Amino acid sequence: MTTEQVWKALAQIPDPEIPVVNVVEMGIVRGVEIEGNKATITMTPTFSGCPALHLIREQLERTARALGFDSVEVRTVLSPPWSTDWITPEAKERLRRYGIAPPKPSSAQDFLIELEPAPTPCPRCGSLNTSVKNTFGPTLCKAIYVCNNCQEPFEGFKTV
Known part of the structure; x- marks a missing residue:
């Protein structure tokens, strides 16, 4: 499994509050690292008190496990804080x-x-x-x- 394949799979997760965009193009998913059979996904919520934070974490983990990873870690990083500049142009148009x-x-x-x-x-x-x-x-x-x-x-x- 490649990092690119993981990114593509995570891009299938819709934003829980705005389903026409996904968590990757919203800039919520910040990084993907693969070490053997472990995937580490780094995310930054749009707001630290985001009510969908728990759901997004679950979906990221579930998606990575469905790809065959035995161990999945989802890290929440608050610095630097999420910015609307991280939303892709395609997502802004949608x-x-x-x-x-x-x-x-x-x-x-x-x-x-x-x-x-x-x-x-x-x-x-x-x-x-x-x-x-x-x-x-x-x-x-x-x-x-x-x-x-x-x-x-x-x-x-x-x-x-």
Whole structure:
């Protein structure tokens, strides 16, 4: 079993909260090491208090064991903290098509200089005429917006 094969298998695990993307392209899986019949998987949750953390760990371990590894270790690493910059461009596009505005690059956010943040585009019609309705969305990593053009509410990924 090669490292590449393990990565491909882990990429089949959907994100528990956003099933149109997987845990690899979300940047949650950070590393895979193989030593003999042992696989070590390193992961960083999107937030240290992520409610899906236990489920993701279980799925990573179950997937590696299904590949034939006798020993599987899933390590959680919190430093450096997960960043929305780790989400692949393909996953960001799938988020948009799913109706969730993808995050902006974290380098585009300068909280000391930026007096008014750039608008979040509507994932449905593309309009920049949007408003934040609630900075606390259904999960810690999202906020609730409304498009003032098409009148549709939508979730937007916070840039972390």
